[in-house]
Amino acid sequence: MAKHHYLPKFYLKAFTNDDGKFFIWSVKDSKFKGNGKFFSPSSHFFLPDDNIVRTDGMPDDYLETIYSGNESRYARILEKIRAVDQGFGLDNQDVLWLNYFAGETFWRVPAQRPVISKTTGMNRLNELGVAVIDRKTHQQVDPAQFAKWVESDRGYFQRLRNVLPATNYWNLLDCNWPCTVKTFTDPFPAICSDNPVILRHPDKADPFLDDLIFPLGPNKVFFRIKDMRDVFSPNIKFYIDMLMVLQAKEYVCCIDKDHIQRLIAFYEQNFESIEGVIDFVFTHLTTSS
Numbered sequence: 001m002a003k004h005h006y007l008p009k010f011y012l013k014a015f016t017n018d019d020g021k022f023f024i025w026s027v028k029d030s031k032f033k034g035n036g037k038f039f040s041p042s043s044h045f046f047l048p049d050d051n052i053v054r055t056d057g058m059p060d061d062y063l064e065t066i067y068s069g070n071e072s073r074y075a076r077i078l079e080k081i082r083a084v085d086q087g088f089g090l091d092n093q094d095v096l097w098l099n100y101f102a103g104e105t106f107w108r109v110p111a112q113r114p115v116i117s118k119t120t121g122m123n124r125l126n127e128l129g130v131a132v133i134d135r136k137t138h139q140q141v142d143p144a145q146f147a148k149w150v151e152s153d154r155g156y157f158q159r160l161r162n163v164l165p166a167t168n169y170w171n172l173l174d175c176n177w178p179c180t181v182k183t184f185t186d187p188f189p190a191i192c193s194d195n196p197v198i199l200r201h202p203d204k205a206d207p208f209l210d211d212l213i214f215p216l217g218p219n220k221v222f223f224r225i226k227d228m229r230d231v232f233s234p235n236i237k238f239y240i241d242m243l244m245v246l247q248a249k250e251y252v253c254c255i256d257k258d259h260i261q262r263l264i265a266f267y268e269q270n271f272e273s274i275e276g277v278i279d280f281v282f283t284h285l286t287t288s289s
Contacts, residue, residue, distance in 0.1 A: 003042065004050040004064055006108045007194065010075045012041035014082065014217035015190040017255045022190070025245075025252040025260050032257060044251055045194055047110070053155035063162055067108070074101045081220055085183040095179055098222060099172060102197055102214040103165040106207040111195035111249045115205050116161050171208040177226035183219055184237050189256035190218035191241050193248035198240070200225075200282045211282055213240060227287045239281050242267055246274040 005012075016022050021038035025031070033039070051064035077098055081088045090098070106112060192215060200211035214222040221240065242263045245252050254260055271277050 001048045002052070002061070002064070003046040003048065004052075005042075005046040006050065006110060007045040007105070007192075007196070008071045008074070009041045010071065010078070011216075012045060012192065012253065014078070014220075015192040015253055015255070016041060017190075022253040022255050023257055025248075025254065027248050027250055027252065036257065039253075041253075044253065051158065053158050055155070063158060066162060067104075070097075070100070070104065073097050077101075078216055081181055082217055085185065088181060090181075096172075098181075099179065099208070099224065100165065100169060102212055102222065102224075103169060103207040105214070106197040106199075107161045107164045109195050109197075111247070112161070112205070113157075116157055116164070119157075119160060165207075168206065168208050171206065177211075177224065178228070179222070179224045180228070181216065181220060181222050184221070184234050185219070186234065187219035188237055188241055189254060189259040191244050191252065191254040191256075191259060193244040193252045194250050195247040196244060198243050198247065198278070198281075200278065202278070211286075213243075213281070215240065215244065223285070225282065225285055228285055229287050232285055236281060236284055238263070238266075239277060239284075243274070243277055243281065246277060 012022075013020060017038075019038070021040055023036060024033040024039050024044055026033050049059075051067060052059045052061050053063060054060065074097065077090065077094045080090060080094070107116070196215055197207060198213040199205075199207060204210060211225045212223070213225075216222055221237070241259070245260060245263050246267065252260060267277065271280075
C-alpha cells in the first residue's frame with residue numbers, strides 16, 4: 001500500500017512545531033486524536049493508493065508521478081516565500097505555479113470528491129469547464145456514448161481530478177486581479193486542515209475564477225482577491241484560521257490545542273453559518289465593500 005498524500009508533506013511541515021509534529025483534531029469526534037499526542041505530517045492527509053489507476057488491468061501510478069513533479073516546483077517557490085517576510089523574489093512563472101498549486105490542491109483534496117463524483121453527465125462536465133472531444137472527428141462526444149465510457153472506466157474520477165485544474169487553469173486569463181502573499185508578523189498558532197483553499201463562492205467550484213485565500217504557513221497567506229485592500233487588520237488571520245476548522249471534512253492539524261477551542265467557541269457565539277464567516281472575511285479584505 002502506498003500513502004498518496006492529497007496535501008503534500010512539504011506543505012504540511014510548515015504547520016508543525018519545532019520537532020516537526022502537530023496535533024490532529026478529528027472533525028467527526030470533536031476531539032484530538034490519540035488523547036492529544038503529536039503526529040508527523042506523514043501520518044495523515046493521505047489515502048492509500050489514491051493515485052493508482054488500472055490500465056488494461058495493470059496498476060499505473062502516472063498520476064502520482066505528475067503530482068510529485070509539480071510538488072517539486074511548489075516546494076521551491078514556498079522556500080522563497082518562507083525564507084523572508086517581504087520581497088519574496090517571485091517571478092511571473094512562480095506566480096503562475098502558485099496559482100496552479102492552489103487550484104490543484106482544491107481539486108485534489110477529498111472535500112471535492114462529491115463534486116467530482118457528480119460529473120458523470122456531459123452537462124455537468126461542461127459546467128466545470130471540461131469538453132470531451134473525439135480525437136478522430138474533433139467533435140464533442142455523444143453524451144450517451146460518454147455515459148457508457150464513464151460507467152466502464154473505474155479510473156475516470158481519478159483522472160478527472162487531475163484534468164480539472166489543467167483544463168480550468170486557462171480561466172486565469174479572465175481573472176486579472178492581482179495575486180499577493182502577505183506575511184502576518186504576529187501570527188496565531190499554526191493551523192491547517194484537509195480542505196485549506198478558501199473560495200468566496202465555494203458553490204461555483206472554480207479556484208481559477210474566484211476570489212481565493214490559501215494559507216502557506218502560520219504567518220504566510222496567498223491572496224487573489226479583486227479590489228483587495230492594501231491595508232487591513234492582521235486579526236483577519238483569526239477568521240481565516242476559523243475557516244480552516246469550519247471547512248475541514250475529517251482532520252485539522254495544529255500546534256496549540258487551545259487555539260481550535262477558541263476558534264470554535266467564537267464561531268458559535270458570533271456566527272450562524274460558515275457562509276457568514278466567508279462573507280465577513282472577503283468583505284473585510286475588499287475595498288469596494
